[in-house]
Amino acid sequence: MGVSKKLLIEGEHEVLTVRTHVKALFVAFLVLVVAAAGGGFGAAVTDGALRTVVLVAAFVVILVWAVLPFLRWLTWTYTVTNRRLIEQKGLLTRTGRVIPLNRINDVSFEKHLSDRLLGCGTLIVHDASEQAGLRIHDVPRVEDVHRQLTSLVFAAHHPTMTSDEQI
Missing domain, CATH: 4.10.860 (DNA Excision Repair, Uvrb; Chain A)
Structure with a gap:
């Protein structure tokens, strides 16, 4: 249950969708x-x-x-597309937050001992806005999500670089 196709912009595609770890x-x-x-x-x-x-x-x-x-838990999702990070939540009233990838300044993660045992962690996304950074707790496979999101953010900041130049 990612983002609805009608909410995607032309040329945009879903890269990954996560919700918090089932430990929640x-x-x-x-x-x-x-x-x-x-x-x-x-x-x-x-x-x-x-x-x-x-x-x-x-x-x-x-x-x-x-x-x-x-x-x-079921209705609270985080979706990463090739252009933005989308948070959606809510049962009766849906709310969301959209952060364009080119506005993201920093992506980091934290893993405590219990997170390491369960294979999850906290993803922290800082963007160029007045709002506080987005802390996504209990993200399954947080290193993989961090790596994918960092790669997409880098590509959004440097669209003319080829994949060989990024390495």
Whole structure:
């Protein structure tokens, strides 16, 4: 689920689309398991109106602390095209941020020990604007994304150089 083709400019194509590492859903998964187990146990040991209350409470907990975080994670994407970096997020109201590649000044990444174990990291993009740099946390394969984005930014800043001259 990258960027919609209707949002691409003529001559623009998608290079890669990422969302945060699945580790962002760890707490939501734990809530799902505990609430489902607790709701199932509560429903088994109660009856009547109390059973209904237990099941409704478990359903609400699962919806708010497991399903909604999953949907937020699913709809929050970062897409790199040959011309720009696009952040899109939102369930009901979609918002986004677009940074043209020729406006990007610096691309760097950070990897903590837990990130190294899980194969992810934080990508930091600084652009020539008044806004703060874009920090993309928990990017899977952050070195690969960093390398691709850096190459595209270099090509945007030096469009006349051939690939041999860039090396």
